[in-house]
Amino acid sequence: MKVSTGTADMKYVxxxxxxxVSGGLxxxxxxxxxxxxxxxxxxxxxxxxxxLDIKNGEIHALCGENGAGKSTFIKILTGVYQxxxxxxxxxxxIVRFNNTKxxxxxxxxxxxxxxxxxxxxxVTENIFLGRELRIPGFGxxxxxxxxxxxxxxxxxxxxxIDVTKTASEYTMGxxxxxxxxxxxxxxVKLIIMDEPTSSLSGREVDILLKNxxxxxEKGIAVIYISHRLEEVLAIADRITVIRxxxxxxxxxxxxxxxxKIIHLMVGRTLEEKFPRHQAQKGDIALRVRNLxxxxxxxxxxxxxxxxxxxxxxxxVGAGRTELARAIFGADKIDGGIIEIxxxxxxxxxxKDAIHxxxxxxxxxxxxxxxxxxxxxxxxxxxxxxxxxxxxxxxxDQKMVVAEVDEMMRELQIHPAIPKMTTRLLSGGNQQKVVxxxxxxxxxxxxxxxxxxxxxxxxxxxxxxxxxxxxxNEGAAxxxxxxxLPEVMGISDRILVxxxxxxxxxxxxxxxxxxxxxxxxxxxxxxxxxxx
Amino acid sequence: MNASTPEVQxxxxxxxxxxxxxxxxxxxxxxxxGLSLIxxxxxxxxxxxxxxxxxxxxxxxxxxxxxxxxxxxxxxxxDLSVGSILALSTVMMGIVVVKMGMSPIIGVAVCLGIGILxxxxxxxxxxxxxxxxxxxxxxxxxxxxxGLALIVTAASPIxxxxxxxxxxxxxxxxxxxxxxxxxxxxxxxxxxxLNYTTVGRYIYAVGGNPEATRLSGISIDKVLIIxxxxxxxxxxxxxxxxxxxxxxxYPLAGLGYEFDAIAACIIGGASFMGGExxxxxxxxxxxxxxxxxNGLNLLSVSAEMQTVAIGIVIILAVYIDVLxxxxxxxxxx
Numbered sequence: 001m002k003v004s005t006g007t008a009d010m011k012y013v014x015x016x017x018x019x020x021v022s023g024g025l026x027x028x029x030x031x032x033x034x035x036x037x038x039x040x041x042x043x044x045x046x047x048x049x050x051x052l053d054i055k056n057g058e059i060h061a062l063c064g065e066n067g068a069g070k071s072t073f074i075k076i077l078t079g080v081y082q083x084x085x086x087x088x089x090x091x092x093x094i095v096r097f098n099n100t101k102x103x104x105x106x107x108x109x110x111x112x113x114x115x116x117x118x119x120x121x122x123v124t125e126n127i128f129l130g131r132e133l134r135i136p137g138f139g140x141x142x143x144x145x146x147x148x149x150x151x152x153x154x155x156x157x158x159x160x161i162d163v164t165k166t167a168s169e170y171t172m173g174x175x176x177x178x179x180x181x182x183x184x185x186x187x188v189k190l191i192i193m194d195e196p197t198s199s200l201s202g203r204e205v206d207i208l209l210k211n212x213x214x215x216x217e218k219g220i221a222v223i224y225i226s227h228r229l230e231e232v233l234a235i236a237d238r239i240t241v242i243r244x245x246x247x248x249x250x251x252x253x254x255x256x257x258x259x260k261i262i263h264l265m266v267g268r269t270l271e272e273k274f275p276r277h278q279a280q281k282g283d284i285a286l287r288v289r290n291l292x293x294x295x296x297x298x299x300x301x302x303x304x305x306x307x308x309x310x311x312x313x314x315x316v317g318a319g320r321t322e323l324a325r326a327i328f329g330a331d332k333i334d335g336g337i338i339e340i341x342x343x344x345x346x347x348x349x350x351k352d353a354i355h356x357x358x359x360x361x362x363x364x365x366x367x368x369x370x371x372x373x374x375x376x377x378x379x380x381x382x383x384x385x386x387x388x389x390x391x392x393x394x395x396d397q398k399m400v401v402a403e404v405d406e407m408m409r410e411l412q413i414h415p416a417i418p419k420m421t422t423r424l425l426s427g428g429n430q431q432k433v434v435x436x437x438x439x440x441x442x443x444x445x446x447x448x449x450x451x452x453x454x455x456x457x458x459x460x461x462x463x464x465x466x467x468x469x470x471x472n473e474g475a476a477x478x479x480x481x482x483x484l485p486e487v488m489g490i491s492d493r494i495l496v497x498x499x500x501x502x503x504x505x506x507x508x509x510x511x512x513x514x515x516x517x518x519x520x521x522x523x524x525x526x527x528x529x530x531x
Numbered sequence: 532m533n534a535s536t537p538e539v540q541x542x543x544x545x546x547x548x549x550x551x552x553x554x555x556x557x558x559x560x561x562x563x564x565g566l567s568l569i570x571x572x573x574x575x576x577x578x579x580x581x582x583x584x585x586x587x588x589x590x591x592x593x594x595x596x597x598x599x600x601x602x603x604x605x606x607x608x609x610d611l612s613v614g615s616i617l618a619l620s621t622v623m624m625g626i627v628v629v630k631m632g633m634s635p636i637i638g639v640a641v642c643l644g645i646g647i648l649x650x651x652x653x654x655x656x657x658x659x660x661x662x663x664x665x666x667x668x669x670x671x672x673x674x675x676x677x678g679l680a681l682i683v684t685a686a687s688p689i690x691x692x693x694x695x696x697x698x699x700x701x702x703x704x705x706x707x708x709x710x711x712x713x714x715x716x717x718x719x720x721x722x723x724x725l726n727y728t729t730v731g732r733y734i735y736a737v738g739g740n741p742e743a744t745r746l747s748g749i750s751i752d753k754v755l756i757i758x759x760x761x762x763x764x765x766x767x768x769x770x771x772x773x774x775x776x777x778x779x780x781y782p783l784a785g786l787g788y789e790f791d792a793i794a795a796c797i798i799g800g801a802s803f804m805g806g807e808x809x810x811x812x813x814x815x816x817x818x819x820x821x822x823x824x825n826g827l828n829l830l831s832v833s834a835e836m837q838t839v840a841i842g843i844v845i846i847l848a849v850y851i852d853v854l855x856x857x858x859x860x861x862x863x864x
Contacts (some may be wrong), residue, residue, distance in 0.1 A: 051706075096582075171535075219720070325691075328746070330745070330746060349745075349750070350745055350746050350747070350748045351748040351750055353748070354747075354748035356746070361747060362748060366741075367741050367742065368743050368746055369743055369746075370740070370743060371735075371736055371739035371740040371743055371744070371806065372739070372740070373739050373806050373807060374735065374736070374739050374806065376733065378735070378736070382732070382736055382743075382744070382747045383747045383748055385729045385733075386537055386729060389729060393729060393730070394728055395726075395727045395728060395729065397727065397734065417705045437747065441748070458629065523717050
């Protein structure tokens, strides 16, 4: 394809490709300096006297448990919130952002856990949203040039996709790259990434980390927030730990190790990251034979026993979530047999699946797991509501409140306010409410899809303990996870999926990460194919 | 453990949160009381027993239709067909009772039956035919039902209903109109239905997040069909009251009633996005509209100006709600 390369083109392309020269000529070593930042919410000090410097072109990791104040900190940096106290210097000048537009104009942008991609627009339209290029003198949008630049930016990130397709056709992993491309095109100086790898797996994480290094070479600073400490240690120049709204310390990469960071983060050492369950493998709880779904799943067969945890590993888009949804009746299947406790069953809807004792904790907690505008009581009893009924239809409110109170205590949901809108809960606590919902339904077969995505170290162990408790009580569990250590840490068996097929089965005791990765990518051209 | 995040700020401010929720619940009630106070000073007739009962009677039909509409709005839907369902169900009752001379019991059964049937059809079209939005299915029904009402009556009204049919709309028990007692009974029943039955909870859930609801094992189709069927039934019940009040069934009855019903829900705090709204808020919304119309009548404001005033009140009511949300959000931030 021939593309005219006018001067405007050159500006954009060079911003992507070449070193940012101005970055090297900067007056001070620090792009951003924060001094004594305080942020108070009614009844809570979210941030107390936080001071931090971000150097030009450094990768600065921010670690802390959920609720430590990281999100608040980012929101102050980007102008979503305004600090009550303290000052912020950007390239030596005092600044105060009233909204994200103002921070963006100085080259600061954030890529959040929940991506801000508009699914109905094309990749190009997303990348150029708000900064569309026009045909000079005409005012009409210059799609040819924008498509070309979008493509170039994405290729630079190692992603080769059709930029004229709508963003919804791509998985979360690719959508994230689209967001990074958007930041590149806008010529930013500081990108804040909040849990960028939580939706990626294996190779995609590598691509992302490589790309972050490219950003660094261009003089773009990155604030990197992740619960995955391996990544933090692999990539960061400096690491800052915050806990309970206070900065605990900033250290050079060379001074840090995982133990030390965790210790600083939680203020205690974690005995064990992955506790193991004690259960004995029992009868077959779920038997799947030759499950097919056109274009997505091919000849899936496996057995899941009582007292067993099967981990599903694979890349994003390998078909693991699709498999879970198919078994659960959320999507139609094109053939295959599902047996539950030895009996063949027909599952046409989630209702059928729940009737047969299945539970499905979706990867998208907010979109598919919770009714965010409703409170903990309503959400945690939604599936099991029938059992609180008197005379068939009337809900016994006292019984509901008693059960919810008990579950909140058991799962340590915090804050323990039953009438609290679930939108206001932290990620870990939202997940616990979803778990409560399924405990309430008395399920026997649990499918956890990315159960610990974006929740903190402490809450993760709580989730693992909960899974173990279920298994000890005779449940059968499937865990889908993109975190390899997690899959290997909590599963008895690991099934690896690749392009809609099961391509490997391993016992957790004798498998190496390399073997799993090989099965997940093995032989098949995995060049960024979307499902 | 982690008490220091904005997400959990409600923990520290439980009482404040409860107070805010109370304000939120009471918002429209405060509006109703304020409006009544103003009218009490503006007109000596406003705060008389006769006038209050008059308002109660005038609000009854809209209140009955609005409570059905609330269900549709709770599921993030809408029912445009209620006015036409009211017309068709009442003229059919007129034909059966007045023209064919059948028993009033059969007439009432026909009236409510047609409401149920058309509502059910609305629900079926929305779910089984997968029409994209209830706006479309109920818009269709609105036109079909209105047209049929005109055809079966040859566009002329039917009068002289037996007293038993007029009872709901015209009778009084002491000073209190039966229609208003009916409203209170119906609203109490809906309060129990929405808050203390599974289907009621599911209606809120469907409006709040349909996908999460489906994945929680709830049949959304079933819930929606129930919702529109009830809405149809309530429109017919409203028709029954109307026939009693004017002793006539006419094919152009209920024109524009759908918008009064929607206005009552919205003024009463229901969210067009679904999942939020209360039975009592809707009653207050309906009362505000009736009080406003009544007050403007007492003050000899023209019908044209009244329409303008109602329009402004709808926008103001929702705007106040928007401001309240914004204030709450800022408070949270």
